[in-house]
Amino acid sequence: MKVVRTKAELRAELAPARTTGQVIGLVPTMGALHGGHLALLAAARERSDVVVMSLFVNPAQFGPGEDLDAYPRDEDRDAELAALEGVDLLWIPDADEIYPDGFATSVEVANSFTGVLEGDPSHRGPSHFRGVTTVVAKLFNSVQPDVAYFGRKDAQQALVIERMTRDLDFPVEIVVLPTVREDDGLAEEAARGGETSTDALVETARNELRNSGIEPEYVEARAAEDLSPVAELNGRPVLVAVAARVGRARLIDNVLINPKTEA
Ligand code: PAF
Numbered sequence: 001m002k003v004v005r006t007k008a009e010l011r012a013e014l015a016p017a018r019t020t021g022q023v024i025g026l027v028p029t030m031g032a033l034h035g036g037h038l039a040l041l042a043a044a045r046e047r048s049d050v051v052v053m054s055l056f057v058n059p060a061q062f063g064p065g066e067d068l069d070a071y072p073r074d075e076d077r078d079a080e081l082a083a084l085e086g087v088d089l090l091w092i093p094d095a096d097e098i099y100p101d102g103f104a105t106s107v108e109v110a111n112s113f114t115g116v117l118e119g120d121p122s123h124r125g126p127s128h129f130r131g132v133t134t135v136v137a138k139l140f141n142s143v144q145p146d147v148a149y150f151g152r153k154d155a156q157q158a159l160v161i162e163r164m165t166r167d168l169d170f171p172v173e174i175v176v177l178p179t180v181r182e183d184d185g186l187a188e189e190a191a192r193g194g195e196t197s198t199d200a201l202v203e204t205a206r207n208e209l210r211n212s213g214i215e216p217e218y219v220e221a222r223a224a225e226d227l228s229p230v231a232e233l234n235g236r237p238v239l240v241a242v243a244a245r246v247g248r249a250r251l252i253d254n255v256l257i258n259p260k261t262e263a
Helices: 007-019 035-047 075-084 127-143 152-167 185-192 198-211
Strands: 002-004 024-029 050-055 089-091 147-151 173-177 216-223 238-246 249-257
Touching (some): 002 007, 035 075, 035 173, 050 127, 075 089, 127 152, 152 238
Parallel strands (some): 002 089, 024 147, 050 089
Antiparallel strands (some): 216 238, 238 249
């Protein structure tokens, strides 16, 4: 595995693969790799000729109440794990490389996608997703991957990135990998059992969390394709998204209720 820091080095390393038409797969990360990242890297390894992992703790997606300095950083550990997963090129840019002096541009997906759930001003706020889409657009332009991998655990982020990619014609296929877990919870069971009111599903999910001693920040059901509010399961996929503080960590999760596969 080769480690590069500048865009110039990155481009030089990727040039031969690009000219010979090899498939370049990108897994964007902020480091602190966990099992979810390893699954993305494994999928990228399986489906690409060249696997690039970016590691950049993006200041632009941290809100005023979020501690950028406290974000866990362990470059050596991340590099070791990336190498074990078969990453070919690890790109670790400095903040100046991504946001040079005078940087004045941002990429923003409409508020109906980015101002709800995590983007609601009472949670992380819409500037969070502006930071995400701006940096991901830059990562796409620098790496120019054929395929980029994201996790469904962060379903809103994946949706926002898919929409940006489509709307701005980035020639990148976005692959969103499902969260691997043994139990998808009572909300999904209730939907399988014929419950169609999203209020009832939300209440079931809220109670399930409370029974485990977790007070959720929010539990919301929204249309999975555009995050618009939904009152009833109406044959289209619905996302039940939750955020909660557990100890000092703030966790997010979601269940995708897909009537087509529930049938
Ligand atoms: O999911 C993350 O780790 C980040 O939001 C991403 C996509 C790497 C952008 O900084």
